[in-house]
Amino acid sequence: MSSFIIKTCTVADGPAIGRNNVAAFWTDKTWIQIWGDRTQEHVAEQAAKRGRRNLLLDRAHRRHLQAVDAETGAVVGYARWVLPDGGCSGDDSDPCHRLWTEAQIPDVDEEVRREAERQSASADWTFTRGPIDGIDAPIEAMTAKLRAGKRYMVLDYLCVPPAFRRRGIASALVRRGLEEAEKLGFDTFVLAMRAGLRVYQKAGFVLLDHVLIDATEYGGDKDYGGWCLEKKCVSTP
């Protein structure tokens, strides 16, 4: 079993990260069912087309980490953190965005950006959720209430495909972000799915509240839900 390295990302990593993310979430029954009869391979290729553009979204606040196989360089995990928005502009040059710039996607020229947009627009990413649409409303309400008035650095996305799990990859991605939050003096927040709960609790996050939803009637999990956790910064920058 080869080891892994935690690295920052560039736009060129977008397609591999897109494929990685679909492989990881394809173990989530509630997520799979929104794709109807489309195959994992098909969805992964669509995610690959969207990958570059997704990495370029909100460069001001989003910070990205990937885990790669130390031997092959293949992507084996991905995490996205979001810096607090202190009422700043969305302008990349705003001084409040000059934080943890190492994990910011390096900017690209207009031609690369346009090509990323073009590829993304060509992806088959439309789906009708049907009755499952709205299932997350109580989770969203809980999250909005707990985040109101708080200035959190948020762990927005975390995933590791099944073939690479239980090696500490997710924990390492979480730890790397938490180290940075600690340096910057930010409390951190995560809305967890059940699969990620233990990883966060082991990393020091404390449960604030949760919502349980029986999603079986929509083809999802019986114990679907959302768990809101926070980790207070211990040091003052």
Ligand SMILES: CC(C)(COP(=O)(O)OP(=O)(O)OC[C@H]1O[C@@H](n2cnc3c(N)ncnc32)[C@H](O)[C@@H]1OP(=O)(O)O)[C@@H](O)C(=O)NCCC(=O)NCCS
């Ligand atoms: C949740 C998820 C990110 C965890 O990824 P992971 O890389 O397997 O996580 P870790 O390896 O850091 O920790 C998972 C378990 O492996 C254990 N582990 C860590 N290093 C290990 C090692 N070297 N050998 C064996 N087990 C190990 C951890 O202790 C933990 O065990 P526990 O669940 O019994 O506490 C992954 O399952 C996933 O992507 N799921 C689908 C997407 C998802 O739900 N994402 C989270 C959204 S909130």
